[in-house]
Amino acid sequence: MATIELRNIDRIFQGGVKAVDNLSITIESGHFVSLLGPSGCGKTTSLRMIAGLDNPDGGEILLDGKLLYSKKSGVAVPTEKRGMGLVFQSYALWPHMTIAQNISFGLEMKGIEKKERIRRVAEVMELMHISDLEKRYPSQISGGQQQRVALARNLAVSPDVLLLDEPLSNLDAKLRLEMRAELKRLHETLKNTIIYVTHDQLEAMTMSTMIAVMSGGTLKQFAPPMEIYRKPTNLTVASFVGSPPMNFLRKTSQGGGSPWDLGILACYPALANKAEAIGVRPEDIRLAFPGSTDRPVPGREGGLVSWIRKAKVATVLPTGSEWVVDMVVEGFHFFASLRDEPCCLDDGEVDMVVDREAFHFFDGKETRCN
Amino acid sequence: MYNSFKIGSPGVAAVVASVTILIGVMLVAVDTWFVREFKRYITIGGKGARQNPSSLGAFKAPAFLLSVLVVGISIVLPLGTIIVSSLTWQAGVFKSENFTLAFWMGREIPAHPGQNGIFLNKEILGSALNSLSIAGFAALIAGISGLMVGYIVVKLPNTRVAKYLRQVSFLPYLVPSIGFAAACLSFFAVRRGPIPSLYGTLFLLILVMSMKYLPFAARSGIAAMMQVGNEPEEAARICGASWLARIRRIVVPIQKHALLTGIVLPFISGMKEQSLVIMLASPGTEVLTTQILRYIEYGYTQLANATMLAIVGIIFVLTFGLEKITGGNLASGFGGGK
Ligand SMILES: Nc1ncnc2c1ncn2[C@@H]1O[C@H](COP(=O)(O)OP(=O)(O)O)[C@@H](O)[C@H]1O
Ligand SMILES: [Mg+2]
Numbered sequence: 001m002a003t004i005e006l007r008n009i010d011r012i013f014q015g016g017v018k019a020v021d022n023l024s025i026t027i028e029s030g031h032f033v034s035l036l037g038p039s040g041c042g043k044t045t046s047l048r049m050i051a052g053l054d055n056p057d058g059g060e061i062l063l064d065g066k067l068l069y070s071k072k073s074g075v076a077v078p079t080e081k082r083g084m085g086l087v088f089q090s091y092a093l094w095p096h097m098t099i100a101q102n103i104s105f106g107l108e109m110k111g112i113e114k115k116e117r118i119r120r121v122a123e124v125m126e127l128m129h130i131s132d133l134e135k136r137y138p139s140q141i142s143g144g145q146q147q148r149v150a151l152a153r154n155l156a157v158s159p160d161v162l163l164l165d166e167p168l169s170n171l172d173a174k175l176r177l178e179m180r181a182e183l184k185r186l187h188e189t190l191k192n193t194i195i196y197v198t199h200d201q202l203e204a205m206t207m208s209t210m211i212a213v214m215s216g217g218t219l220k221q222f223a224p225p226m227e228i229y230r231k232p233t234n235l236t237v238a239s240f241v242g243s244p245p246m247n248f249l250r251k252t253s254q255g256g257g258s259p260w261d262l263g264i265l266a267c268y269p270a271l272a273n274k275a276e277a278i279g280v281r282p283e284d285i286r287l288a289f290p291g292s293t294d295r296p297v298p299g300r301e302g303g304l305v306s307w308i309r310k311a312k313v314a315t316v317l318p319t320g321s322e323w324v325v326d327m328v329v330e331g332f333h334f335f336a337s338l339r340d341e342p343c344c345l346d347d348g349e350v351d352m353v354v355d356r357e358a359f360h361f362f363d364g365k366e367t368r369c370n
Numbered sequence: 371m372y373n374s375f376k377i378g379s380p381g382v383a384a385v386v387a388s389v390t391i392l393i394g395v396m397l398v399a400v401d402t403w404f405v406r407e408f409k410r411y412i413t414i415g416g417k418g419a420r421q422n423p424s425s426l427g428a429f430k431a432p433a434f435l436l437s438v439l440v441v442g443i444s445i446v447l448p449l450g451t452i453i454v455s456s457l458t459w460q461a462g463v464f465k466s467e468n469f470t471l472a473f474w475m476g477r478e479i480p481a482h483p484g485q486n487g488i489f490l491n492k493e494i495l496g497s498a499l500n501s502l503s504i505a506g507f508a509a510l511i512a513g514i515s516g517l518m519v520g521y522i523v524v525k526l527p528n529t530r531v532a533k534y535l536r537q538v539s540f541l542p543y544l545v546p547s548i549g550f551a552a553a554c555l556s557f558f559a560v561r562r563g564p565i566p567s568l569y570g571t572l573f574l575l576i577l578v579m580s581m582k583y584l585p586f587a588a589r590s591g592i593a594a595m596m597q598v599g600n601e602p603e604e605a606a607r608i609c610g611a612s613w614l615a616r617i618r619r620i621v622v623p624i625q626k627h628a629l630l631t632g633i634v635l636p637f638i639s640g641m642k643e644q645s646l647v648i649m650l651a652s653p654g655t656e657v658l659t660t661q662i663l664r665y666i667e668y669g670y671t672q673l674a675n676a677t678m679l680a681i682v683g684i685i686f687v688l689t690f691g692l693e694k695i696t697g698g699n700l701a702s703g704f705g706g707g708k
Contacts, residue, residue, distance in 0.1 A: 014528050053604050079607040086608045092601035096623045105619070106609035157609070 002160035002193040003029045009059035019045040021217035032194045034204035037214035043197040052079035084161040085154030091146045093138035100134045106157040128152040144175045165197045213237045235366035244282045247334045251276040258330040275361040284358035285336035288351035311352040387549035394544025456676040473672040501657040505640030508579035513633030516587025520595035543585035551649035554578045570652045583636035594628030
C-alpha cells in the first residue's frame with residue numbers, strides 16, 4: 001500500500017518563480033503515474049517535494065493518509081525516513097564506489113546483513129542484466145548501463161514508491177524503447193507505485209496507468225492515457241498531447257473571408273454560442289481523392305456523419321511509417337497524417353473528411369464543451 | 371608596514387593597512403559581481419569523469435624541452451645554488467678544501483659563535499617542531515573548514531548564509547598578513563572574557579595562520595563541492611543514509627582529493643610563511659623562517675641556506691609521503707585527472 005496525496009501544493013522559488021501552483025492530486029497505490037508536461041513546468045520540483053528533497057511553501061503531502069509534510073502542522077518527514085526510491089535524471093551514481101557497492105549501499109543503510117546483501121545485489125543485477133559490471137566504476141560504463149544501475153540501486157531496497165525523473169532522456173532511441181518495455185514489465189511484476197516524470201508524451205502514453213498533464217506549475221488533467229488522448233479536458237492538454245499535434249480553428253484568428261469555424265458549428269446547434277476553438281487530430285482526417293471509389297458518405301437527414309470540404313494540398317511529408325499532408329482549406333492550414341501513401345495528388349485537389357465524433361470543442365475558458 | 375611598526379609609528383602602519391584593505395574590499399565587490407554573472411555548471415555529477423589523453427604529435431619534442439627549461443630555471447637552478455652554498459665555506463670557490471658538512475652536522479662552527487650545524491642545533495630542531503605543528507594544525511583547520519564552507523554554500527545556494535560565508539571566508543585575504551598579525555596580536559595580547567592572553571603561545575600562531583589560509587581553502591572547497599553538486603548526497607538520503615553516514619561514506623570520499631589539496635597547500639605555504647610569524651613568534655615559538663631571518667641578520671648565509679633547504683626537504687617528504695599513503699594525486703584536487 002502506498003497512496004500519495006498532494007493537497008494544494010505551492011512552491012515559489014527565490015526571485016518569485018512559481019514553479020508549482022496549487023497542485024492537488026491523488027496517486028493511488030500500485031499505479032504507474034506519469035507527470036507529463038513541457039520543460040520547466042514544475043515536474044522535477046513536484047517530484048523532489050514528494051521525495052522530501054525540497055519542501056512546499058504551502059499545502060500538504062500525505063502517504064497512506066499520514067502527513068509527510070505540512071507547514072501548517074509543522075510536520076516534515078525527512079527524505080531518509082520516507083523510504084521512497086528516486087532515480088535522478090543524471091543518475092547520480094557515486095563515482096567512488098563500484099557498481100555492486102552502489103547497489104548495496106541502500107541495503108547497508110537499512111542494516112541488512114552482509115550475506116543477504118550480496119544475495120539481493122546479485123538478484124537485482126541479474127534482473128537488470130548488469131551482472132557483468134559488478135566490479136566496475138560508474139565512469140567505466142555506458143549511459144544505458146548507468147541508467148540500469150541507478151534503477152537497480154533503488155530496486156534493491158524494493159521501495160513501495162519509486163520516483164523516476166526523465167530516466168530515459170539520456171538514452172538513444174532504440175535503448176529508450178527497450179527500457180520502456182522493461183520498465184512497464186517491471187511495474188507489472190512488482191506492482192509498486194511509480195511516479196514517472198517525462199516531457200515525452202510517447203513514454204507517458206505507452207507506460208502509464210494514469211497521466212497527469214502539467215503546465216506552468218498547475219495540473220491540467222489527470223486521467224488514463226487513452227482518455228487524455230480522446231477527451232482532453234482543455235486546450236492545453238489537447239495541444240500538448242498528440243503527434244503531430246492537433247489542428248485548431250480559433251475564433252480569434254479569422255481566415256480570408258470564410259467563417260472561423262468553416263461552418264462546422266452549424267451542425268452543432270448546442271455548441272454554436274459556446275465554442276471558441278475547434279480541434280481535430282491529424283490522424284482523424286481522411287482524404288478522399290478525386291476518382292477514387294472510396295467516397296465518403298455525405299451528410300444525411302439534416303445531421304452529418306462526415307464533414308467534407310475541398311482542400312488544396314500544399315506539401316507531403318513522409319516520415320516512413322506515415323505521410324503527413326499539409327493542406328489548405330479556405331485559407332486555414334490543416335495537417336493530416338495518413339497510414340497509406342496518398343495517390344492522385346497531381347492537381348493538388350482533395351476532399352478533406354472528418355467524422356462527426358472526431359471534433360473537439362473548447363469554450364472561451366479553453367475548457368472542453370463537447 | 372613592518373618598518374613603520376619597528377620604528378614605532380603604528381599610525382603610519384594603520385594608514386597603509388587601511389588603504390590595502392580598501393583596495394581589497396573593492397576586489398571582493400568585483401568578485402561577487404562576476405560570480406553572480408555565471409551560472410553554476412556541474413561538471414562531474416554522478417556520471418564520473420573520464421580521462422582523454424591526447425597525443426601532442428609534432429609538438430612533443432618542443433613541449434618537452436619547454437617543460438625542462440621551466441623546471442630548470444624555476445627549481446633546479448636556485449635550489450642547486452643554495453645547496454652548493456650550504457656546503458661551502460666561501461661562495462663560488464670550487465676547491466675540495468672549501469667544501470664542508472659543518473653547516474649541516476658540525477659542532478661549534480668556526481666564526482659562528484655558539485652555532486652547531488642545523489641537524490645538531492637545538493634551536494633549529496625546536497623551531498622545526500614548531501613550524502611543523504603550526505603549519506600542520508593550521509592547514510588541517512583551514513582545509514577542513516574550507517570544505518565545510520563549500521559544503522554549506524552548495525547545500526544552501528542563493529541564500530544569505532551562503533553569500534555571507536563566501537565573503538567572510540574571503541576577508542582575511544584582503545588584509546596584509548602583517549596587519550592581520552598585528553591586529554590579532556593586540557586583540558589577544560590581554561585576557562578577554564573567557565579567552566586568556568594568547569601572546570607567546572603556539573595556539574595564537576595556529577589560530578592566525580589557519581585564518582590566513584582559510585580564503586584559499588574555502589575557495590578550493592567551494593569549487594570542489596560545486597563541481598560535484600548536491601546530487602550524490604541526495605541520492606544517499608534517498609537510500610536512507612543519515613547525515614553522518616552521508617558525510618562519512620559519500621561526501622568525504624568523493625572530496626578526498628580536494629580535502630587533501632586544501633590541507634597540503636596551506637601546509638606548504640605555512641611552512642614558508644614569513645610575514646605573519648615575524649610579528650607573532652616569540653622566544654619559545656620561533657619557527658624555521660624566523661630563524662632564517664635571524665641568521666641572515668647575523669650574516670650566517672650558509673646556515674640560513676641550510677635551514678631553507680630543511681624546509682624544502684620537510685615539505686617534499688611530507689607532501690609526497692601523504693600522496694603515497696592516500697594513493698591520490700595532488701594535482702587532481704584542482705579538478706584535473708582521475
Ligand atoms: N532551485 C531553483 N531555484 C530557482 N528556480 C528553480 C529552481 N528549480 C527549479 N526552478 C524553476 O522552477 C521551474 C520549474 O522547474 P522544474 O521543476 O525543474 O521543471 P521541469 O522538471 O518540469 O522541467 C522552472 O522555471 C525553473 O527555472
Ligand atoms: Mg526536470
